[in-house]
Amino acid sequence: MCGIIGCTGRDDAVDVVLEGLATLEYRGYDSAGMAIVSGTQAAPELRVVKRAGKLASLRHAVEGQSLPGRSGIGHTRWATHGAPTDRNSHPHVSGDGSLAVVHNGIIENHEALRAELQAAGVELASETDTELVAHLVAAERDILSAGDGAAPTTDGSRLAEALRRAVRRLEGQYALAVLDVGEPETIVAARYGAPLILGHDDGVSWLASDIAGLIAHTRDVEVLLDRQLAVLTPGGIAVSDLDGQESEGVRYKVDWDVDAAEKQGYPHFMLKEIYEQPQALTDTLLGRLGEDGTLALDEQRFADGELRRIDKVYVVACGTSYHAGMVGRYAIEHWARLGVEVEIASEFRYRDPILNPHTLVIAISQSGETTDTIAAAAHARDQRAPVLAVTNVVGSTLARQADGVLHTRAGPEIGVAATKTFLTQVVAADVLALFLAQERRTLLPEEIADAFARLEALGPLLEQVLAHDERIAELAHRLAGADYFMFIARHAGLPIALEGALKLKEISYLHAEGFPAGEMKHGPIALIDDGGPVIAIATRSHVRSKLLSNLAEVRARGAVVVALATEGDPEIAAAADHVIALPDVHELLAPILAVVPLQLLAYHVAVALDRDVDQPRNLAKTVTVE
Numbered sequence: 001m002c003g004i005i006g007c008t009g010r011d012d013a014v015d016v017v018l019e020g021l022a023t024l025e026y027r028g029y030d031s032a033g034m035a036i037v038s039g040t041q042a043a044p045e046l047r048v049v050k051r052a053g054k055l056a057s058l059r060h061a062v063e064g065q066s067l068p069g070r071s072g073i074g075h076t077r078w079a080t081h082g083a084p085t086d087r088n089s090h091p092h093v094s095g096d097g098s099l100a101v102v103h104n105g106i107i108e109n110h111e112a113l114r115a116e117l118q119a120a121g122v123e124l125a126s127e128t129d130t131e132l133v134a135h136l137v138a139a140e141r142d143i144l145s146a147g148d149g150a151a152p153t154t155d156g157s158r159l160a161e162a163l164r165r166a167v168r169r170l171e172g173q174y175a176l177a178v179l180d181v182g183e184p185e186t187i188v189a190a191r192y193g194a195p196l197i198l199g200h201d202d203g204v205s206w207l208a209s210d211i212a213g214l215i216a217h218t219r220d221v222e223v224l225l226d227r228q229l230a231v232l233t234p235g236g237i238a239v240s241d242l243d244g245q246e247s248e249g250v251r252y253k254v255d256w257d258v259d260a261a262e263k264q265g266y267p268h269f270m271l272k273e274i275y276e277q278p279q280a281l282t283d284t285l286l287g288r289l290g291e292d293g294t295l296a297l298d299e300q301r302f303a304d305g306e307l308r309r310i311d312k313v314y315v316v317a318c319g320t321s322y323h324a325g326m327v328g329r330y331a332i333e334h335w336a337r338l339g340v341e342v343e344i345a346s347e348f349r350y351r352d353p354i355l356n357p358h359t360l361v362i363a364i365s366q367s368g369e370t371t372d373t374i375a376a377a378a379h380a381r382d383q384r385a386p387v388l389a390v391t392n393v394v395g396s397t398l399a400r401q402a403d404g405v406l407h408t409r410a411g412p413e414i415g416v417a418a419t420k421t422f423l424t425q426v427v428a429a430d431v432l433a434l435f436l437a438q439e440r441r442t443l444l445p446e447e448i449a450d451a452f453a454r455l456e457a458l459g460p461l462l463e464q465v466l467a468h469d470e471r472i473a474e475l476a477h478r479l480a481g482a483d484y485f486m487f488i489a490r491h492a493g494l495p496i497a498l499e500g501a502l503k504l505k506e507i508s509y510l511h512a513e514g515f516p517a518g519e520m521k522h523g524p525i526a527l528i529d530d531g532g533p534v535i536a537i538a539t540r541s542h543v544r545s546k547l548l549s550n551l552a553e554v555r556a557r558g559a560v561v562v563a564l565a566t567e568g569d570p571e572i573a574a575a576a577d578h579v580i581a582l583p584d585v586h587e588l589l590a591p592i593l594a595v596v597p598l599q600l601l602a603y604h605v606a607v608a609l610d611r612d613v614d615q616p617r618n619l620a621k622t623v624t625v626e
């Protein structure tokens with residue numbers, strides 16, 4: 001949700017910022033902009049270019065302009081305050097144009113700040129909350145320049161001290177980067193509740209909202225923590241706290257390289273990421289089961305015996321990750337014999353759930369930065385409930401705040417619609433279920449090993465499912481004219497029906513809904529009319545015969561039924577107009593195979609309708625606002 005980038009120490013800062021924005025565009029694409037310190041050493045000047053629309057509009061605007069400069073900041077926006085216009089695009093500048101700010105997050109006390117600034121005679125050029133920050137920092141800088149006797153700070157930057165004073169006035173979340181002609185080769189950054197990653201190598205310093213923005217330059221990164229500031233110069237990066245005392249973020253080496261964030265010949269990132277799923281599954285399982293036959297988490301800060309005393313589980317997540325949590329519920333209940341509630345994080349955080357030290361809260365988030373999921377986890381911790389995070393991003397806010405972490409190892413996911421991160425979340429949830437079964441001794445070690453081996457065996461089976469791609473593309477072209485799709489399923493297939501509907505609506509903009517098949521006759525069946533597609537997850541399970549009846553009911557009312565069925569199931573084949581056959585696996589693991597045809601269906605429908613598959617309208621990859 002908005003991407004910010006910064007670079008100081010390169011003669012071609014403008015190109016570095018543009019390239020960085022290209023890698024971050026999936027975080028938001030309502031507008032893009034940049035500020036460069038240009039001019040001469042004796043007379044530096046701040047140049048700002050910004051445009052509504054995708055990055056291509058900014059590139060077009062920059063082309064033909066001479067923007068030499070060694071330091072720059074950039075922004076790609078997912079609009080919150082103010083429509084996506086040129087005026088509201090970032091960077092925002094101070095009244096005298098000497099200082100520019102880019103921002104990811106929301107300043108919640110913007111109304112009070114706006115009133116205060118306007119009362120002081122400041123003229124505002126936009127409707128954004130970010131512009132207020134530019135004026136606040138500039139005002140603090142001017143007070144410091146006039147000399148107020150403040151002690152020098154460890155980083156020696158007046159701009160840093162001005163930002164420090166300004167952020168003390170802010171309520172809400174922010175990742176901010178500030179550029180000022182007065183300190184032409186310095187970028188100052190601050191964070192609270194929105195991610196910011198730093199990198200330095202060989203006379204150049206960078207900052208970015210996520211690793212994708214830095215990976216072309218360095219794999220050694222430092223995650224800035226909440227209430228920290230960073231001063232970036234070509235010589236290095238100094239991190240400090242809000243009191244100006246030296247501090248440190250979390251440093252680590254990124255274990256994927258720049259190729260992982262390229263399309264590699266696929267027409268879209270989404271298709272590439274769908275095809276990466278067999279490998280992502282294998283990577284997520286790799287080395288999990290130790291030689292002694294025990295499963296371990298990636299990070300474990302639980303007290304001794306804490307997990308053994310758990311008597312209730314809540315799973316909290318948003319969107320696709322919520323669906324992964326729903327799949328996980330079946331496995332945790334079945335294998336670990338624990339009661340599980342799965343909750344939308346934005347609802348959970350404002351409820352008053354009964355939590356205590358015996359309640360385990362599992363927070364699932366591919367980005368590890370989703371504001372609602374982080375807040376739901378914090379809500380749980382406030383009531384002394386232990387929190388376990390499942391995330392794809394090492395060092396993310398959620399991972400750092402949890403008592404234990406299980407990483408999905410899907411690699412970078414650039415397509416805005418989650419695919420391989422979903423599949424690996426489901427795999428991780430299954431591993432977690434087995435891990436809890438091990439801790440609680442509800443399964444024997446050989447039963448755990450057997451279930452784990454079944455999970456590992458899914459890799460080659462996923463390849464078989466992907467082989468249906470061409471058929472699914474044909475089907476998608478045939479169905480793309482429909483204006484309403486229903487997805488139905490029962491038991492562990494239900495979250496896959498919901499996920500199939502979400503995927504389709506996200507990228508094709510068609511109306512799609514998922515329902516428990518048994519609920520159809522209680523209302524939704526009224527929606528069925530002649531030729532409307534109903535996609536059913538009808539693989540082998542203890543509820544398959546019930547689903548068979550539901551298929552007959554919708555078909556009798558004119559629906560065109562597409563069934564995902566287990567190979568060699570003549571009854572389902574007879575009950576459907578189109579069948580996609582899936583390998584026969586344990587019913588709790590079947591969702592991992594069943595989601596793939598639905599991802600492909602959504603993809604091909606979106607392509608048939610000429611939609612922007614990787615950057616669907618109104619969406620952004622990481623949701624760092626409420």
Ligand code: F6R
Pocket residue numbers: 318319320321322364365366367368369370373416417418419506621622623
């Ligand atoms: C859908 C999608 C979103 C995310 C949701 C949570 O394709 O990607 O629904 O699943 O925004 O994001 P994370 O998992 O980063 O918390």
